[in-house]
Amino acid sequence: MDEDNRLPAGENVVSVTVPTGLLDGLPAEDQRAIRNIVGKPVTLVGYDEGGRAELHFADPFDVQTDEYSHTHKMWVAPEFIERYRA
DSSP: OOGGGSOOTTOEEEEOSOOTTTTTTOOHHHHHHHHHHBTSEEEEEEEOTTOOEEEEEEOTTSOOOSSOOOEEEEEEOGGGEEEOOO
8 A cells, every 4th residue: 555545644444464473472361452443443554664553552451441441453455454434
């Protein structure tokens, strides 16, 4: 996907699949959280210098409170995301 066709930062997107190798070496709880968000809306924060999409999402297995929020970040090639359609 070229720069002109990228989804804008701030957009809700879905991860369409987990890229090969993304989970390698991650703790089991992080792997589980990433697998769980496939197909669910997450926030597209922006793009890194290599053009990878930066995604942020709350851990779906942790209780979120006003004082605590376990947020994950991951970077994937733009072909692994698409616009969220409610």
